[in-house]
Amino acid sequence: MQLSGKDILDISSLSMDEINLILDTAERMKEINQRPVKKVPPLKGKTIVLFFHEPSTRTKLSFDIAAKRLSADSISMAASSSSMVKGETLLDTAKTLEAMNPDIIVIRHSSSGAPHFIAKHLKASVINGGDGMHAHPTQALLDMMSVRQKKGRLDGLKIAVIGDIAHSRVARSNIEGFTKMGSEVVVAGPPTMIPIGIESMGARVAYSTDEAVKGADVVMMLRIQKERQGDFLFPSEREYAREFGLNPKRLEKAAPDAIVMHPGPMNRGVEISSDIADCGRSVILEQVSNGVALRMALFLLLSGGVKNVDED
Amino acid sequence: MLTKISGGHVIDPGYINARMDIWIKDGSIFEVCEEGKGTLESSSPDRIINAAGKIVVPGLIDMHVHLREPGHEYKETIETGLKAAVAGGFTAVCCMPNTKPVNDNAQITSFILEKARQAGLAKVYPVAAISLGLKGDSLAEYAELKTAGAIAVSDDGMPVSSGRLMRNAMEYASCFGLLTIAHCEDHELACNGCMNEGSVSTRLGLRGIPNISESIMVMRDIELSDLTGVPVHIAHVSARESVNAIREGKKRGIKVTAETAPHYFTLTDEAVGNYDTNAKMNPPLRTETDRLAVIKGLEDGTLDIIATDHAPHSVLEKELEFDKAANGICGLETSLGLSMKLVHDGIIGMESLVRLMSTRPAEILGKDNHLKPGNNADIAIIDPDAEWKVDSSKFQGKSKNTPFNGWDLKGRAVMTIVDGRIVFEL
Ligand SMILES: [Zn+2]
Numbered sequence: 155m156q157l158s159g160k161d162i163l164d165i166s167s168l169s170m171d172e173i174n175l176i177l178d179t180a181e182r183m184k185e186i187n188q189r190p191v192k193k194v195p196p197l198k199g200k201t202i203v204l205f206f207h208e209p210s211t212r213t214k215l216s217f218d219i220a221a222k223r224l225s226a227d228s229i230s231m232a233a234s235s236s237s238m239v240k241g242e243t244l245l246d247t248a249k250t251l252e253a254m255n256p257d258i259i260v261i262r263h264s265s266s267g268a269p270h271f272i273a274k275h276l277k278a279s280v281i282n283g284g285d286g287m288h289a290h291p292t293q294a295l296l297d298m299m300s301v302r303q304k305k306g307r308l309d310g311l312k313i314a315v316i317g318d319i320a321h322s323r324v325a326r327s328n329i330e331g332f333t334k335m336g337s338e339v340v341v342a343g344p345p346t347m348i349p350i351g352i353e354s355m356g357a358r359v360a361y362s363t364d365e366a367v368k369g370a371d372v373v374m375m376l377r378i379q380k381e382r383q384g385d386f387l388f389p390s391e392r393e394y395a396r397e398f399g400l401n402p403k404r405l406e407k408a409a410p411d412a413i414v415m416h417p418g419p420m421n422r423g424v425e426i427s428s429d430i431a432d433c434g435r436s437v438i439l440e441q442v443s444n445g446v447a448l449r450m451a452l453f454l455l456l457s458g459g460v461k462n463v464d465e466d
Numbered sequence: 467m468l469t470k471i472s473g474g475h476v477i478d479p480g481y482i483n484a485r486m487d488i489w490i491k492d493g494s495i496f497e498v499c500e501e502g503k504g505t506l507e508s509s510s511p512d513r514i515i516n517a518a519g520k521i522v523v524p525g526l527i528d529m530h531v532h533l534r535e536p537g538h539e540y541k542e543t544i545e546t547g548l549k550a551a552v553a554g555g556f557t558a559v560c561c562m563p564n565t566k567p568v569n570d571n572a573q574i575t576s577f578i579l580e581k582a583r584q585a586g587l588a589k590v591y592p593v594a595a596i597s598l599g600l601k602g603d604s605l606a607e608y609a610e611l612k613t614a615g616a617i618a619v620s621d622d623g624m625p626v627s628s629g630r631l632m633r634n635a636m637e638y639a640s641c642f643g644l645l646t647i648a649h650c651e652d653h654e655l656a657c658n659g660c661m662n663e664g665s666v667s668t669r670l671g672l673r674g675i676p677n678i679s680e681s682i683m684v685m686r687d688i689e690l691s692d693l694t695g696v697p698v699h700i701a702h703v704s705a706r707e708s709v710n711a712i713r714e715g716k717k718r719g720i721k722v723t724a725e726t727a728p729h730y731f732t733l734t735d736e737a738v739g740n741y742d743t744n745a746k747m748n749p750p751l752r753t754e755t756d757r758l759a760v761i762k763g764l765e766d767g768t769l770d771i772i773a774t775d776h777a778p779h780s781v782l783e784k785e786l787e788f789d790k791a792a793n794g795i796c797g798l799e800t801s802l803g804l805s806m807k808l809v810h811d812g813i814i815g816m817e818s819l820v821r822l823m824s825t826r827p828a829e830i831l832g833k834d835n836h837l838k839p840g841n842n843a844d845i846a847i848i849d850p851d852a853e854w855k856v857d858s859s860k861f862q863g864k865s866k867n868t869p870f871n872g873w874d875l876k877g878r879a880v881m882t883i884v885d886g887r888i889v890f891e892l
Contacts, residue, residue, distance in 0.1 A: 243782070243785070287673075349668040350664055351664050
């Protein structure tokens with residue numbers, strides 16, 4: 155089986171079968187990452203451009219490592235080093251990229267829909283590395299991978315997603331992904347952070363964090379952007395931590411074997427208390443290592459399959 | 467010069483709705499009479515226009531267009547804008563002041579009128595700025611603007627945030643007979659939104675603009691009109707709450723009039739699809755409930771007129787990230803075809819449509835647009851059953867930004883006559 159589209163732009167355009175294929179392929183990649191020599195040749199001679207219009211060290215590093223482990227040539231392009239600061243439009247950039255004949259372009263952009271725009275103008279495969287408040291499909295896929303590892307399945311689980319749902323692309327993609335795979339997603343946070351019509355994406359809105367956490371198999375905390383305080387979303391970090399943050403007492407309400415997730419980077423003591431972040435139920439670091447495997451899987455699948463992974 | 471428009475179905479709301487001949491002499495209406503019964507019947511006209519099977523109406527008037535000149539001639543010039551206008555059946559348009567420089571002084575108003583005169587197509591009624599530079603801090607010189615030919619004042623494109631400035635503008639404009647046109651938007655509530663706030667904006671991760679960012683200012687301006695006794699015209703109504711507020715205002719006897727645009731009764735925010743910037747406008751496309759409320763408003767007279775908010779942009783402003791793209795669509799050449807759908811669907815009658823697009827805008831602007839002897843011969847001839855496909859590459863205007871490209875429409879202008887001259891013929 156192969157992916158039907160040329161791009162990975164959001165979760166909604168992937169079928170259940172495609173998601174399973176991606177997760178299964180990622181499982182196979184994990185093994186490569188544990189070898190002493192962590193490099194296989196299937197993408198030798200392929201060019202992957204990492205076009206990060208918005209800074210993100212972590213995600214970029216993860217894509218970069220994934221590309222290198224498959225022997226692709228990865229080239230980074232940041233907004234500040236691109237011509238966009240000199241008045242070039244995204245369309246100009248797309249055309250310039252196209253002229254360089256890359257095979258895959260990973261794009262991270264502050265505007266929702268920018269990857270769709272680029273994909274429309276490019277023959278290369280485009281992977282959305284996070285766009286505005288819209289989607290972060292690779293994060294959602296690695297989150298699904300991490301949950302499946304711990305729980306052995308994705309259907310019938312209760313996933314609580316807590317925090318700034320309105321401005322979170324991670325939340326949107328996870329709502330789409332987990333509900334597609336048969337989980338129940340409950341969101342919670344201050345009403346200023348719950349967007350109108352989120353139910354239409356498949357999520358249930360809980361009245362309180364405690365209610366959302368109750369009986370949850372997975373508690374996923376979202377990063378609070380401190381600079382949003384000027385938007386009147388919440389009065390103080392102190393109050394936020396108390397009412398909406400995850401602490402041991404609140405986690406007790408979850409299922410006994412509940413796991414804790416966070417897309418990182420964390421604000422310790424705000425959305426998540428330090429003892430929870432480091433406890434045995436936290437899978438936060440596994441999310442990071444699964445991220446590399448997951449992105450390797452996507453590169454492979456987009457460039458035609460997994461046939462020659464184990465050739466030397 | 468004597469012209470006879472023969473055998474058309476003449477509709478002049480409230481006056482005529484019958485098969486009639488129209489005689490035009492030296493640019494003015496000479497007579498509207500029963501077929502073959504005119505007093506000039508025995509004389510031989512220089513030109514006979516056969517309008518059998520067509521509808522002949524007072525020329526359409528678009529109270530809300532952006533002609534982009536001076537300053538943004540690469541998007542549209544006064545001449546190309548007026549070509550688009552006459553191709554849409556319009557014999558007059560009101561052009562908004564957000565040009566560069568802004569039309570906040572007599573020189574710009576005169577420049578626009580001179581360019582319009584040179585184009586010799588549709589008439590132009592310039593709308594001057596409410597505030598200098600559309601900045602919202604001080605009043606423009608209305609007396610001088612009126613003398614130069616301005617017909618109204620508006621800071622269209624920029625909301626007048628200060629209630630005090632708006633009040634004073636209305637009062638001061640009224641003493642020169644200038645209509646105040648309000649672009650109703652609470653900037654703070656709109657908060658850099660780029661589409662309607664709702665489940666679509668949530669799914670696409672785009673910042674939403676709530677309905678009340680419009681309606682709250684509609685309510686303010688209705689109250690200011692009540693306070694001052696000065697008429698106010700609400701531009702481009704998109705939200706159901708605004709329609710309700712205007713309906714209530716009218717019931718209270720307040721001199722409020724209002725317009726909507728074809729896209730608000732034709733499309734919803736679903737048209738944004740996968741970030742189609744041709745569906746980006748301000749106010750944004752709303753939901754189905756709003757669309758139906760707008761139609762109801764047109765039906766019951768709450769919304770007085772259909773305008774287009776014709777907003778040409780080049781690909782430079784539209785082929786961009788959705789949040790960075792410019793607002794607006796080209797409207798002049800699709801307005802009649804889209805509005806005719808209301809007639810074909812049996813929602814309003816043809817006479818109502820002519821009122822919405824022709825005679826009512828004239829009344830609001832203080833003009834007499836009826837097909838009466840002595841009036842200028844500004845006439846549109848409409849083929850109500852002509853089926854055609856929107857092809858933006860064939861637009862007469864310079865820009866091609868429309869969400870309706872490829873749509874099949876029924877009904878269009880086949881001839882447009884201004885001061886007795888044929889300025890457009892299909
Ligand atoms: Zn406006």
